[in-house]
Amino acid sequence: MVNLFKGVFAIIFDELKFAIRRKTITSYILFSFVFAISLYGAYMQEYGAAQVEMPLLSMFPMELEKGVAPLTDFAIFLMAFFVSALQSASSGTPPDVVLPVDIGITLFIIAPILIALSSLSKLSVRLCASSIARERESKTLYHLLVSPQPRAMAYLSKFIGAIGAAIPMIVLVFAGVIWIIGASFVPYIEVEQAAQLKNQVLIASIVTTFLFASIGMFLSTITRNEESAVNRGGWILKIMIILTTVWIFLPIFSVAGESTASTIEKITMISPLTLDMIALYGGEMFNQYMLIQLGVGLLFLFSGMMIFVRQDVEY
């Protein structure tokens, strides 16, 4: 057992060391910058308990039935902002609007949190997709595989090492969430609700990172070279982001008919990011959706591991 643990830690640290390189640090800096701007944007709004009157929505030509909550809130925000901006502009004063806190939370979920989850997914899928494919391509994988380390353990150690590079980003997201909730929303929401939101964002960040990292590991196992593995991971993530964007603007598809919109909604739910949005927005489905993602993540992780254990490796 001593042999095993020493080797496991060596592989984890070796992979982590490789993962945290110049390119990853650039990703951290870029992410910090975008995330900070989006958080600051949310912080700069003025929130209140007041509700915006629904008739404003009647200005929209289409029905807002599907994906009601995010788009309704988003529409309310736009209406309120522009009405306020127009009024202010006509009177020669800066725009001033007090948003209902629910809208603030929605915007917080579909802007900084979606940015954070997408960035975490991108980093984890890229690093994990590179881990085994990189060594297979450079033919250095044999070093690991002729050692007494079991292949399954080597695979999991590489996974832990690669996913470890996402920890600083998760910490940053959590710190940002604590700050924005405390600074902007706490006066208007219950303490329990604030705590629940913080925890849910943290859990969603971890689970989504795990899922995309598992997909990355799977791709790394079945792909012969690093570039293809990373590109495939990138394409999967792009498709997921597009599906989630479609989900946010789902009411627009109501124009095409109820059944079309319903089908599109089901398709958009393939994206883990959509599930994250629904789970964070509604709350009731949170546990269920996180478990689904965790299950799919485990499926990818163990499928990749089984393939890797039985795979022929060249030197």
Add this chain to the structure above:
Amino acid sequence: MIDAKNLTKSFGKVDALKGLNLHVNKGSIHGLIGPNGAGKSTTIKILSTLIRVDSGEVMINDIPIKRGVSVRSLIGVVPETPRLHEDKSARSELVFHSKLYGMPKKEAKTLIRNVISAVQLEDAADRLIRGYSTGMKKRVALALALLHDPEILLLDEPMSGLDPVIRKQFKETILDLKEMGKTILVSDHDLYTVEELCDSVTIIQDGKTVVEDTIESLRNKTGSIAIEIKVSDDSTMDGLESKLTSLDCVTDVSQKRGWVIVKVRDSKTDIPVVIHTASNHTDILEARQTKITLEDIFLKYAGGHHG
């Protein structure tokens, strides 16, 4: 000890091994020779647990190869072209390996120092591998294979890409390892190297074992001595060949660039008989004695397909 029976392995539609047998005695150096594509590297990779056999049985020191972890503790592997982490130094590669083998830090430090010294890499051990020559990389690969003091060494073309000085050092190191009781399997194209190093060989062709024996025994079967005879009249060569073939002491007769080459087992008794028979048949211009090489044995069994 390595014991492999009826190994088969296919890569898609290509049958790399078609029932290969291999036996390597404990404490010996065994050569695995064959033409290109015969299955030498595939065999080494199977024994290294890097690729799986489709069927057949492999035992390493009586442990089935399916028990990968136990087997891997016993083996050290030097691949044909060692790929190393170019952004690391030889020492840091060795430190990483010592951790994979769970070596205590202090012990590892001593062992690393010893293997670096054994492969004569003291001056370059802390430089990045990126700047190493092929020979230096090969020495790092050997150091990595030796670090955990394995009982069995699998060397895939260990001499390829090495200059004569390093080849000599490598040969000496391998022979020293044999003295230490290691079991060594060498796959190499260079039959001269195999002949110098190995006690026994397995000749393989098209994924099958053609012959397996000690080099001495194969020499006895092929004929351990060759006599090359040059005659004054080339038209008598065919007649001479058939005359000599009929002699009991002659194991093989062939013609090569105006010479008749005769293989016999015993230089003292057989050479006079051959010379006497030849001189009775035709006028001999020149006769010389050469030793049967592994190449001769290989060509006899592998039918001249040496790649």
